Amino acid sequence: MARKRITLKDVAKSAGVSLASASYAINKTGSLSEDTRAHVLKVAEELGYRQNLAARAARTGRTGAIGFVVPDMTNPFFPSLAQSIVQRARQNGYSVFVTDTEGDQAQEEEVIRQLVDRGVDGIVWFPIKDENSIESIAGDLPIIVIDRTVNGFECIQADYAQGGQLAANYLLASGHDRIGVIAGPMDVRSMRERCGAAIEAINRASALAYSVENAFSTELSGDVASAIESRAATAVFCGSDLIAVGVMGHARKLGIAIPDELAVVGFDDIPWAEYCTPALTTIELPVDEMASEAVDALLRKLDGENESNRRVVFGVCLIERESAPPRK
Template sequence: MGDAKRARPPTLKDLAREAGVSLTSASYAINGTGSVGPKTRAHILDVAKRIGFRLNLSAKSMKSGRSGMLALIIPDLGNPFFAALVQAVFREARAAGYQIYMTNTEGSEEIEAEALAMAVGLRVDGLIWFSIRDKDTSDGILSNTPTVVLDRTVPGYDTVSVDYLEAGRLAGQYLLERGHSRIGIVSGPLDIASMRDRCAGVVEAFRKGGEIVFNLENSFSLDLEPIVKARLIEDRPTAVFAGADIIAIGVIRFAQTQGLAVPADLSVLGFDDIDLASLTQPQLSTCEIPIEHLAGRALQTLVARIKGRDDAIQSLLVESRVIERESVARLLPLLPVEAGHAVRSDGTCQ
């Protein structure tokens, strides 16, 4: 053992010398700032990885007052939607020069409050918060931490969300245009404003013509409530709008166990466009939540706050669209005739 000395970690000067660049360029590349070109930045980062250079976040924080860290608080990593969202936020954060500390609150307001306190204690530069419900559980501890609420409505914070009311209208119009004038709605938990809005949009679209034979609530789960199963069989709508893809997949699975073919006997339209939507049999038609766009706008808004933007609280909305796959059939259109009957376009009466 004797005189052996432990090698010191490489410094920024070591990195600059090894990469053949100035100390300033090395600093710009590592910190994601300045005007270093993309090829030079990539070269410097490759050299940093090779020599084992690590940015001293504590020193950086003391010098700049910033840690280079953001916190991401989400409610349910078991839901495929949130898994995809986390990946998108991580990509956007890295592109902006930030690292992410993430906590899954598992649907618990107690864990959520603890996670928010932990993030503040870590002195993160900012926070992206996908709250469990439209409720502020922070108890005021975020007053000095730039925060963006994602996809929820919590007063007092910048928010980035989807225009869910308009998305619901588009979903309802899509079903009507394909001849589905008698549908059921299976929403997710209605204590969430975004869920209420998307379902309200469908209802609004159907006021122009059509019937909603049931409007029932279900958890974010493949497993359907007994009342939902019963009404699917008893009322026999031609289509179901599900407030989330995970519920829509549960509807498809249940329908198939009852001998119903999707979409021939029952059409199903989801909401989210999770990865599983394109892997179901049949592939799920759904309304897209543009996750990459949502994450990008959230990061842009948060970084602007971190850099000192002091204008009014913003509420930003992004647009949705219907992703047409295989789970919604196009019914034969009905043509009006005398005596209150209707004739299908193939000539048969109804």
């Protein structure tokens, strides 16, 4: 059953050429006549030859694998991000090691170190925190940062500030004049940007009812809960959809009608936003594009292009659903 693996040597012998020629033929490198190339390829095909990528990696120092490091796979961002990254990488002949760091920075370091050991050619990294220094472990390995901001690396992001503005302006235009902001953790930069922009816009209209902070979770802190109970706002902008879901749940428990008594706008457009009751109005990020760009940027870097410290920002848009209808 387990017949021996066909090696390049077998192909070469069977085709009556040298090992080198066989290699050139397979890799379409070197100078070979069309005839021999075709002949070798045909023989390889017949024999069912498959490259041994481990050996190749040993020789070339390039594994054709990249790493994807993510703080938490259950982050609703993750699936579509991962899907796009894996697909895009595969189209270019790369495979992807996916690793979860459980939101723990020690594990994050460890994971990256392991990837380096494995000899990945590069990493797409969704860091836990914005500030970070992993040069010591990653050396000069090409790394692309996604969603967060880390100095010294190319960063792929969405225009969070634009998102906050969009949401705020939308609520203002709908006639709300008492608007609350329920932010996520303000130590992550993208959160500061989205909520900062929202608060600024709302403030300019003198419509800010309150501004509180919550974890990236549907569980609400006491502050947030009492802000809602106060009914000081007729609309809220939430720093993430998860929070928005929590807010809607709590409001329902209090008998506050959504959207009539409280309009809710989220951020991220996670897959379930569409299926909440009421369906969540939210800011959509072009996750697929971001993922593809991350891979593309990484591959470019692998090909030696040096455009370090670039920061690519993708535009976002507002998805109107039921939790915050267009006109009040």
